Amino acid sequence: KVKQIYYHEDYNATxxxxxxxILELExxxxxxxITRPTVSLFDALVEGSAMQIIGFGTTKYDLDTxxxxxxxxxxxxxxxxxxxTERCKNLGPAxxxxxxxxxxxxxxxxxxxxxxxxxxxxxxxxxxxxxxxxVVSWGLGCGFKSTAGVYAKVDHFND
Numbered sequence: 001k002v003k004q005i006y007y008h009e010d011y012n013a014t015x016x017x018x019x020x021x022i023l024e025l026e027x028x029x030x031x032x033x034i035t036r037p038t039v040s041l042f043d044a045l046v047e048g049s050a051m052q053i054i055g056f057g058t059t060k061y062d063l064d065t066x067x068x069x070x071x072x073x074x075x076x077x078x079x080x081x082x083x084x085t086e087r088c089k090n091l092g093p094a095x096x097x098x099x100x101x102x103x104x105x106x107x108x109x110x111x112x113x114x115x116x117x118x119x120x121x122x123x124x125x126x127x128x129x130x131x132x133x134x135v136v137s138w139g140l141g142c143g144f145k146s147t148a149g150v151y152a153k154v155d156h157f158n159d
Contacts, residue, residue: 001026008157015098019137020152021119041133041155042104045124049082051106051133052123053149057116061142068142071116078111080122080149088148093140096148102156103137105148112149114142122151 003026008018054077058068088105089097113136123130134151
């Protein structure tokens with residue numbers, strides 16, 4: 001159970017900046033060891049690198065009516081691909097032009113995160129391990145060819 005939520009002190013909902021929080025739990029989890037990378041996780045990735053997303057969010061979203069389906073009752077997973085930052089910035093909608101180094105983008109077609117997935121993880125599989133690279137932040141619609149999913153970079157907020 002969550003005891004306290006700590007939002008980033010510079011969170012800006014209008015610009016979608018610093019969209020990350022820490023959850024303090026009522027009890028300690030049995031985690032053997034927590035390690036922090038000494039270099040940026042993104043040094044080893046290139047555009048098109050496969051990434052995994054999971055969540056209980058909606059599975060359909062209508063951009064014309066702004067209506068979405070009910071949240072999923074089962075945990076769903078999908079694979080997306082890392083998108084070059086400059087390509088993301090040039091997608092068209094003005095909100096993408098504001099992308100900075102605290103976030104990264106992925107392709108959103110044919111699979112994507114959607115409403116209700118925000119705050120969830122995005123991973124890269126490395127051998128038998130899954131390394132969390134980001135947290136679901138925002139996107140325009142869900143699963144459209146002309147948009148991208150945007151994620152807060154966890155290694156940007158390591159301090």
